[in-house]
Every structure is written in structure tokens, then in C-alpha cells.
Amino acid sequence: MIPNGPALASHDLDLYYGEVQALKKITLEVPQGRITALIGPSGCGKSTFLRCFNRMNDMIEGVRVEGRVLVEGEDVHHPDLDLERLRKRVGMVFQRSNPFPMSIRENVSYGPRMAGVRGRDRLDEIVERSLKQADLWVEVKDRLDSSALDLSGGQQQRLCIARALANEPDILLLDEPASALDPISTAKIEETLLQLKDQYSILIVTHNLQQAARVSDWTAFFMLGELVEFSDTTTMFTNPSEKITEEYITGRFG
Amino acid sequence: MRGSEPSRPSLITDRVALPPGLPGVWTTALATVLVLVMLGMLLWIVVVNAFAWFWPAAVCRVVETDGAEHVGIVVGHEEAPARAGGGRELRLQLKVGNRDLDGRDFLWLDERDIAAIDRPQSLVRVVRAEYGDAFGEIVGAVGPDGSPIAADDEALGRLLADGARWRAERRRLEDRLAEARRPLTRLEEELDLRERSVRADTEEGRAAIAALELAAGELASQLGPTLDGIERELARVVEDLVTARLAISAGDRDLEVTMDQVVEVSWPNRMGLPAKIATALRQGVTFLLSEPREANTEGGIAPALFGTVLLVLLMSVAVVPLGVVTAVYMTEYARPGLLLRLANQAVNNLAGVPSIVFGMFGLAFFIYGVGGAVDRTFFSDRLPTPTFGTGGLLWAALTLALLTVPVVVVATREGLLAVPRSWRDGSLALGATQWQTLRRIVLPAAMPGILTGLILAVSRAAGEVAPLMLTGAVKLAPSLPVDATFPFLHLQRKFMHLGFHIYDVSMQSPNVEAAKPMAFATTLALLLLVVLMNLAAIVIRRRLRRAYRGQTV
Ligand SMILES: Nc1ncnc2c1ncn2[C@@H]1O[C@H](COP(=O)(O)OP(=O)(O)O)[C@@H](O)[C@H]1O
Ligand SMILES: [Mg+2]
Numbered sequence: 001m002i003p004n005g006p007a008l009a010s011h012d013l014d015l016y017y018g019e020v021q022a023l024k025k026i027t028l029e030v031p032q033g034r035i036t037a038l039i040g041p042s043g044c045g046k047s048t049f050l051r052c053f054n055r056m057n058d059m060i061e062g063v064r065v066e067g068r069v070l071v072e073g074e075d076v077h078h079p080d081l082d083l084e085r086l087r088k089r090v091g092m093v094f095q096r097s098n099p100f101p102m103s104i105r106e107n108v109s110y111g112p113r114m115a116g117v118r119g120r121d122r123l124d125e126i127v128e129r130s131l132k133q134a135d136l137w138v139e140v141k142d143r144l145d146s147s148a149l150d151l152s153g154g155q156q157q158r159l160c161i162a163r164a165l166a167n168e169p170d171i172l173l174l175d176e177p178a179s180a181l182d183p184i185s186t187a188k189i190e191e192t193l194l195q196l197k198d199q200y201s202i203l204i205v206t207h208n209l210q211q212a213a214r215v216s217d218w219t220a221f222f223m224l225g226e227l228v229e230f231s232d233t234t235t236m237f238t239n240p241s242e243k244i245t246e247e248y249i250t251g252r253f254g
Numbered sequence: 255m256r257g258s259e260p261s262r263p264s265l266i267t268d269r270v271a272l273p274p275g276l277p278g279v280w281t282t283a284l285a286t287v288l289v290l291v292m293l294g295m296l297l298w299i300v301v302v303n304a305f306a307w308f309w310p311a312a313v314c315r316v317v318e319t320d321g322a323e324h325v326g327i328v329v330g331h332e333e334a335p336a337r338a339g340g341g342r343e344l345r346l347q348l349k350v351g352n353r354d355l356d357g358r359d360f361l362w363l364d365e366r367d368i369a370a371i372d373r374p375q376s377l378v379r380v381v382r383a384e385y386g387d388a389f390g391e392i393v394g395a396v397g398p399d400g401s402p403i404a405a406d407d408e409a410l411g412r413l414l415a416d417g418a419r420w421r422a423e424r425r426r427l428e429d430r431l432a433e434a435r436r437p438l439t440r441l442e443e444e445l446d447l448r449e450r451s452v453r454a455d456t457e458e459g460r461a462a463i464a465a466l467e468l469a470a471g472e473l474a475s476q477l478g479p480t481l482d483g484i485e486r487e488l489a490r491v492v493e494d495l496v497t498a499r500l501a502i503s504a505g506d507r508d509l510e511v512t513m514d515q516v517v518e519v520s521w522p523n524r525m526g527l528p529a530k531i532a533t534a535l536r537q538g539v540t541f542l543l544s545e546p547r548e549a550n551t552e553g554g555i556a557p558a559l560f561g562t563v564l565l566v567l568l569m570s571v572a573v574v575p576l577g578v579v580t581a582v583y584m585t586e587y588a589r590p591g592l593l594l595r596l597a598n599q600a601v602n603n604l605a606g607v608p609s610i611v612f613g614m615f616g617l618a619f620f621i622y623g624v625g626g627a628v629d630r631t632f633f634s635d636r637l638p639t640p641t642f643g644t645g646g647l648l649w650a651a652l653t654l655a656l657l658t659v660p661v662v663v664v665a666t667r668e669g670l671l672a673v674p675r676s677w678r679d680g681s682l683a684l685g686a687t688q689w690q691t692l693r694r695i696v697l698p699a700a701m702p703g704i705l706t707g708l709i710l711a712v713s714r715a716a717g718e719v720a721p722l723m724l725t726g727a728v729k730l731a732p733s734l735p736v737d738a739t740f741p742f743l744h745l746q747r748k749f750m751h752l753g754f755h756i757y758d759v760s761m762q763s764p765n766v767e768a769a770k771p772m773a774f775a776t777t778l779a780l781l782l783l784v785v786l787m788n789l790a791a792i793v794i795r796r797r798l799r800r801a802y803r804g805q806t807v
Contacts, residue, residue: 056683088685098676100695111684114694160680167685 005073007032007171007201008053008090013067015048015057022048024225025067030218035193035202037212037233040222041248046205047095049222050173052076053203054090055083072170088115091164095176097156099148099163104131104140107148107159111167126166134162135192154185158192165196172196174204178211190215209249213237221245300781303774308534308541310522313377313389315505316348316363317370323505324361325377325389326350334364349768351379351387352504359386359768373523380502381517383547386768388511390504392519398494405501413498417513420495424514427488434480441470447639462635541775550729550759551769555776557734561647561727561749562716562783564735568651568745569658569715570708576655577662577711578697578704584663585670586692605660613721616653621645621725641746645726647735648745653725654718658711665710669703670696702795709791716784719753727754729762752780 006029015023022045030036038046051057052069055076069076071090088111099107108130109123117123127144131137136158140151148159157177164172174193178186186208193202193215206212212219212233219236221229229236229245240246311327318324326348334345344365353359380388395403395413403409432439445466448459495514502509525533544554580601588594625642633641642648673696681691697704719727728748735747760766760773 054683056679059679059682084685084687086685087683092683094676094679094683096676098674098680100677100680101699110681110686110694114681114684114686114690163680163684 004032006030006070007072008203009068009070009073010049010052011068011070013049013052013065013069015045015052015066016064017060018062022225023052026227028220028227028230030201030203032201033197033199034217035197035204035215036218036220037216038203038205038220038222039207039209039212039248040228042207044222045225046222047175050092050175050203050205053171053173054087054092056092058083084115088167089169090171090173091167091169092173093157093160093164093175093177095179097153097160097180099151099156099159101147101149103145104148104151104159105144108162108166110163115167130162130166131159133165133192133196134158135188135195136162152185154181154188157181157185157189161189161192169200171201171203174202176205176207179207186211209237209251221248223248297781300774300777303771304778305534307771307775308537310379310520310525310530310533310537312373313379313522314348314371314373315377316368318363318367319369320367324348324350324363325391325504326361327379327389329360349387349389350504351389352385352507352509353765354385355504355507355509359765375521375523377523378502378519378521380500380511380519381552382511382515383517384515386548386552386765388502388504388509390502390509392500393503393508394501396497396499396501398498400497413500413513414516414519417495417498417516420491420498420513421516424488424491424495427484427491431481431484431488434477434484438470438473438477441466441473445470448635450639451635542779546730549764550755551763551765551772555752555755555779557731558750558752558755558776559779559783560734560736561731562752562780565647565651565654565722565749565751566712566716566787568647569654570712572652572655573658573662573711574704574708577659577707578666580659581663581666581670582692582697585667586688586696601660601663605664608720609657609718610720610724612653612657613724615656616649616721616725617645620649620652625649644746645724645728645748646746647726647749650722650725650727650749653721654715657718657721658715661710661714662704662707665707666700666704669700669706672703673699701798705791705795705798709788709795712787712791713784716787717753717780719751719757722751722754727751729754729758752776752783756780 008028008030010026010028013023013026014021026049038049040046048057052065053071053076057063057065065077071086075081076086100110102110105124105127108127109117112123112126117126128137128141131140136155139155140159148156151159157180161172161174161177178189181189190211193204196202197217204212204216216233219231219233220227221236221240221242223244229240229242231241236245237249240249306329311329313325314328316324316326328346329349330347331344332347334343345362346365346368348361348363349359350361351359374391376391378390378392380390382388392405392410394405395410397403397413398416403413445463448463448466451459492514496512498513500511500513500516500519502511520533522530541554542559543556545556546558547553584594584597588597621643625640625644625646629641629643677695677699678691681695682688686694726748728750731748731750733744733747735744735749736742737744756773756776759769759776763769
């Protein structure tokens with residue numbers, strides 16, 4: 001890792017779904033050890049941008065990417081890239097919680113197990129650490145072997161965070177992690193994120209401007225596939241430099 | 255606006271006519287009822303007819319106006335062909351058994367000729383090893399020493415118990431004899447194969463035959479004393495069995511049944527309802543567990559049942575991997591496009607190919623092609639006697655697997671497509687490879703779909719007969735495909751099958767009329783087997799589904 005370099009960076013990033021261009025010349029540096037929020041109206045390319053960093057766009061038919069995408073200074077489109085290692089380093093939490101139909105324990109230890117970590121004690125250690133980091137340990141420690149599908153929505157989403165943390169990533173990508181949750185569960189997730197920010201660089205897409213204002217240090221405003229403005233959150237919400245940003249954050253559209 | 259259309263009809267009508275949709279509703283409801291009734295009738299016919307095979311029906315004595323007397327079971331009534339006198343006339347069908355006397359099992363008696371029918375307690379039904387059942391009254395008995403025995407219940411009971419013991423003893427001795435003789439039998443079979451093989455006339459062939467003959471001779475003299483001992487014991491038991499006998503009077507005729515012929519003696523007219531039910535159940539179990547007798551028209555269906563189950567198991571073992579791998583490739587790896595569409599069409603059309611075509615394919619490809627090659631390579635010293643180059647369990651199972659692979663592919667594909675995308679994405683985003691994702695997430699979640707495919711495949715395979723007739727099902731297999739000799743599972747052997755058995759019993763047996771209830775009983779067994787296998791798979795699938803509850807799989 002480059003000391004104090006950006007955790008994630010994109011340079012002149014263009015992305016096409018077939019003929020349709022979803023991202024246009026995006027140049028952005030996501031700082032280390034901070035929470036960076038991506039805001040913007042629906043369909044402006046926030047999720048698409050997020051997926052560039054762990055190459056989850058690869059799975060979509062007809063996607064073409066131009067420009068450079070760097071994770072801790074390394075090019076994710078390098079031909080010799082170890083994709084599995086990249087995805088372990090850059091954890092991802094999806095909009096809708098997606099626990100596997102397995103026990104809580106198996107869910108959390110899934111990433112390490114797939115990476116070849118063996119031994120019950122070693123895995124139990126990882127499970128406990130990750131669940132504690134995701135603020136879920138107290139609630140589930142007595143039923144680690146029951147199905148993850150029995151958890152509430154908020155708990156499931158924190159389980160997914162724990163599952164990503166079990167891989168010991170450097171970076172966490174979160175795509176509207178609280179959009180399907182009630183306010184109390186949302187608050188808990190936000191709390192968890194604030195605790196995690198000392199150890200991880202976090203890039204979070206959110207629909208909810210208050211949420212961006214509450215948790216993030218930096219904010220990027222996307223619009224129609226373009227990066228309109230990127231600055232520290234306070235500036236963004238009090239004194240945006242673009243008129244359109246101001247209109248968006250004051251709720252005049254979007 | 256309203257004013258411009260003065261002639262609009264009122265929304266409220268005086269409902270005289272039928273509501274317009276009603277005739278349509280009735281027609282569809284009627285069609286549904288019709289289908290259900292047909293299904294019910296199908297089950298009813300099978301069950302009722304099969305039931306007749308197990309239920310201890312009353313034995314009747316029928317006296318005709320001219321004094322003739324018959325003993326048997328009334329099995330049916332029908333309208334008699336019109337006679338000169340005219341008028342409606344009934345006649346009844348009597349199963350008189352005693353086929354050894356005049357070669358017929360059934361009599362038709364016009365009702366107007368019948369003077370009396372009664373059911374004396376003393377009438378018996380004797381299930382015999384040959385010539386079917388005997389009906390009548392036991393009027394005398396002879397003991398193992400040739401001296402007559404009083405025909406009272408106590409003495410008879412003792413004789414029958416003794417008879418059962420002797421027969422068990424005989425069976426035990428016969429088994430022991432076969433067991434003791436087995437090494438010699440095997441040598442002789444080997445010798446026989448060599449003598450008939452194309453190499454018998456070559457130098458080495460003659461040498462091999464000579465060596466085998468020598469070995470067989472040595473073994474024979476070595477085993478001689480043991481075999482002789484067993485044979486002597488056996489002869490003693492058989493002597494008792496053929497000496498002891500029952501004298502039976504069946505109306506006008508008399509017959510004797512030696513104890514070696516007796517399978518079971520019962521007094522149906524003395525049984526109360528509980529005893530009849532118990533007898534029916536016992537006969538049902540015996541039917542499932544015993545060997546067929548008399549060209550399949552008597553006895554049980556054990557080998558056919560066993561063959562069917564084994565065949566379906568083997569078919570499952572072959573079809574699941576084949577179908578699942580195909581479906582996985584088509585769903586997870588193949589690029590969508592013309593080729594995939596063609597493959598899809600091919601699979602779907604395969605499901606519509608008549609099963610006899612698969613039978614011909616099995617015959618041409620598996621038996622003549624693969625089997626022939628296997629024989630030439632590994633069993634050449636037995637040629638021209640085929641080993642794998644003839645119908646057998648393996649080829650039948652593979653043919654059925656091919657026949658049923660489309661349903662497994664289709665069901666598995668549906669299962670795979672129903673696995674939520676978010677699970678795959680979640681797994682990949684955690685750094686799992688595509689293969690790991692498939693193994694750990696996708697396939698387990700598609701399990702209910704795979705099992706659905708297997709259920710459909712099993713139901714189809716268990717009832718399929720046509721291709722089996724070409725690939726190895728036989729009327730009577732000399733030995734089960736599984737036995738105590740290495741390698742225990744003999745995939746090249748011919749086998750018996752319930753479906754083929756039904757056809758054989760009801761169409762090919764020497765006495766179709768007498769075997770009819772047996773055919774229905776076999777049908778019932780086949781039905782129950784299919785239902786049972788389906789239920790088992792459904793229970794497993796239900797359990798799996800519960801593990802994935804809340805998700806649409
Ligand atoms: N799989 C896809 N195939 C084609 N177009 C897509 C796909 N995913 C997203 N898009 C398009 O790309 C644009 C950006 O989508 P997305 O990144 O999901 O926006 P956001 O997350 O900001 O709502 C949208 O116009 C959307 O229609
Ligand atoms: Mg989105």
C-alpha cells in the first residue's frame with residue numbers, strides 16, 4: 001500500500017453497457033481511513049462505479065470499461081491480476097442483504113474457508129472477531145449454528161458486513177446498505193460504520209442525504225454518469241460550488 | 255356528454271338469461287369431474303381385482319339339478335347367452351381349481367341348473383406347488399410311514415405341521431447342496447464356455463479344456479463324500495414328503511395331494527373377519543417376498559420387485575450426474591446463442607422420442623456396440639457366448655438413464671435459474687471462485703430442482719417396459735443380479751421387472767384367466783412402488799426446501 005496514497009482511484013473512467021455509456025470520464029480519489037459517500041439521483045451510475053473496484057461488472061454481459069481503476073495503487077485491469085485476492089481485499093455489501101442459506105457461523109466463515117483457511121479454532125476466532133466488529137456478536141453468540149435466514153433484516157445486513165470483514169479487507173464498498181431497513185436498524189448500521197472507519201477505507205453509496213451528512217467525511221455527487229462535485233462533506237452540504245449540487249441537496253429535484 | 259347518447263342501456267338488467275359465462279364453467283367443471291372419475295376408476299379396478307388375489311374367499315359346494323356336484327370359489331356372474339326358452343338368465347363362474355383332473359380351472363354354471371349352493375365348514379383350499387389350487391374336503395390322510403391317519407383336526411394339524419417342517423428341511427438341504435457344489439458348478443460352467451468358444455479347436459484351447467477337465471474331475475472326487483451325504487439326507491426327507499398325503503374329495507371327484515406339493519392348507523369357511531384380514535395381509539407379504547411358480551402364474555413377485563428397484567436405483571445413479579452436469583454446463587457456462595438454443599431444443603425433443611426407440615438405441619449401441627467391444631476385449635475366451643454383448647441390467651439402466659435425462663436436465667436448469675443472483679454475487683464478492691460458488695452455493699440451492707427431476711425420472715423409468723424388452727428384461731431370470739459371489743452385483747445379468755411381469759402374466763401365461771388377479775396384484779405392487787419412491791423423494795425435497803425457506807427456490 002502506498003502510505004497515505006488514495007485507497008481507491010479512478011482516472012478518466014468510461015463504462016459502457018453495450019452502446020449506452022453509464023460512466024463518463026470519472027476521475028476520483030477515495031482517501032484512506034475515511035468514509036466517502038456517493039450521492040446522486042437514481043440511475044446516475046453510483047452502483048456501477050462502486051462495482052468497478054472489485055470488478056463485479058465483469059459478470060454483466062456486454063460491459064466495456066476504459067480508463068484506469070486503481071486499488072491501493074494497483075491497476076485492477078492488469079492482465080495478471082488475482083481476482084479472488086482483489087475481492088478479498090475490497091469487501092462489498094449489497095443493497096439487499098444476501099445471507100447464504102447456511103448457519104450464521106458458516107456465513108461469516110465463508111470467505112476464509114473459500115480462501116483455504118482450515119481449523120475450527122481458527123475459524124471460530126475469525127467469526128467472533130468479525131461479528132464483534134459488526135456489532136452483532138452479542139445478539140447471535142448463542143445461536144451461531146442456527147440459520148442466518150432467521151435473522152431480522154437489520155441483523156442480516158450486519159451479518160453481511162461481518163461476512164465481508166471476515167476476509168480482513170482494507171476497503172469496504174457499501175451499496176445503499178440501509179435502504180431497505182427501518183430507521184432503528186439504519187441507525188445501528190451507521191453506528192457500526194463509524195466504528196469501522198479507523199481501520200477501513202469505506203466507500204458508501206447512499207440515497208439518503210442525511211445519512212451521507214451524518215457518517216461521511218467526503219462526499220461525491222454523481223449526475224447522469226458524470227462526477228459533478230467532490231469535496232469534504234461539510235463543504236458539500238453547506239457551501240457547494242456547483243449550482244446543481246445545491247439544488248439536489250436542498251431537495252429541489254431527485 | 256350524457257345527453258348526446260340517449261340510447262345507452264341501463265346498467266341494471268332483469269336477469270332472465272343465464273349468466274353468459276355459466277355454460278363454459280359447467281363444461282370445464284364437467285371435464286374435471288370426468289378426469290377425476292376416470293382416475294378413481296383406474297385405482298378402483300386395480301385394487302379390487304388385486305384384492306381378489308389375497309382375500310380368502312368362501313369355498314362353495316354347488317349341486318346341480320342333475321345331481322352333479324362341484325366345489326370351488328364363485329368368481330363372477332354374467333348374463334347367459336339366450337337359450338331357446340328366452341328370458342333373462344344368469345350364469346355364474348366357479349373357480350374349481352384341481353387343474354390336474356381335467357385341465358380347466360373354471361366352470362360356467364347356468365343358474366337355472368343349480369339346485370343348491372352351500373358352504374360347509376369342512377371345505378379346504380390347498381395351495382399347491384403345481385397345478386394351482388385344489389378345493390374340496392379332506393377325507394383321509396396317509397402318514398410318512400404309509401399308514402393311514404384319522405382325518406380329524408388334531409391329527410391333520412400335526413401332519414400339516416410336519417409337512418411344513420419337512421419342506422423347510424428340504425429347502426435347507428437343497429441350498430446346502432448347491433452351496434457345497436458351487437466350486438464344481440463354476441468349473442463346469444467355465445468348461446462349457448471354453449468348449450463352445452471359437453478357440454476350442456486351437457492348441458491352447460484344447461490344453462485349457464484338458465486342464466479344466468482334470469481339475470473338475472479332481473474336485474468332483476474330492477467333494478463326492480460330502481455331496482453324497484447331503485443327497486442321502488435329502489432323499490430321506492423327500493421320501494417322507496411324497497409318502498405322506500392328503501385325500502381330498504371335490505364333489506364328484508377325488509384327488510390326492512402329496513405333502514411335497516402342499517404350500518398351504520386353509521379352511522376359509524371357518525375364518526372370521528379378523529382371521530380373513532390376517533390371512534389377506536400374510537398373503538400380501540408372501541406375494542411380495544416369494545418366488546414365482548408355475549410359469550409366473552402362481553407364487554410371488556420377489557425377483558421382479560427386486561429387479562425393478564435395482565434397475566431404478568442404477569438408472570438414478572447414472573442419470574443424476576449426467577443430467578446435472580449437462581444442465582450446469584448449459585446454464586452456468588455456455589454462452590447464450592444459437593448453439594445453446596439448439597441444445598435446449600434437442601433436450602426437449604429427446605423427451606418426446608418414443609421409448610421403444612430408446613430400446614432400439616440401447617440394443618444397437620450399448621449391447622451390440624459397447625457390449626460387443628467389451629466382450630471382444632475382456633471376455634474373448636468365452637465367445638461366441640456373450641457376456642456383456644447381450645441384454646442385461648447395466649444396459650437397461652443406461653438406456654433408461656438416456657430416456658429420462660431430459661427431465662433431469664430441464665428440472666435442474668429450472669432449479670439453477672431459480673437460485674437468487676444475489677447469492678452468486680455475494681459469494682463471488684467474497685473472493686470465491688466460480689467453481690466454489692457453484693459447489694457451495696448454487697448446486698445445494700438447486701437441490702430441490704434436481705430432486706424434482708429425479709422424481710420425474712424415477713416415475714417414468716419405473717413404469718417403462720418397452721425399452722426393457724429389448725435390453726434385458728426376461729420372463730424368468732435364473733438368478734438375481736445380486737448374490738453372494740464376487741463381485742456381488744452382476745451388471746451383465748438378465749433381470750425380471752414388474753412392468754414386464756404384468757405383460758407376461760396377463761398375455762403370455764398358459765392360463766390367462768386364472769392369472770388375471772395375479773396380474774392386477776402385480777400392477778398394484780408396481781403402482782405402490784412408484785408412489786413410494788415418489789413420496790420418499792418428495793419428503794427429502796420438502797426437507798431441503800425448509801432449509802432454504804424464505805427464498806424462492
Ligand atoms: N446490467 C445493466 N445492463 C444495462 N444497463 C444497466 C445495467 N445496470 C445499470 N444499467 C444502467 O446504467 C445506469 C446506471 O445504473 P446504476 O449504476 O445502477 O445507477 P444508480 O446505482 O446510481 O442508481 C442506469 O441508467 C442503468 O439503467
Ligand atoms: Mg444503485
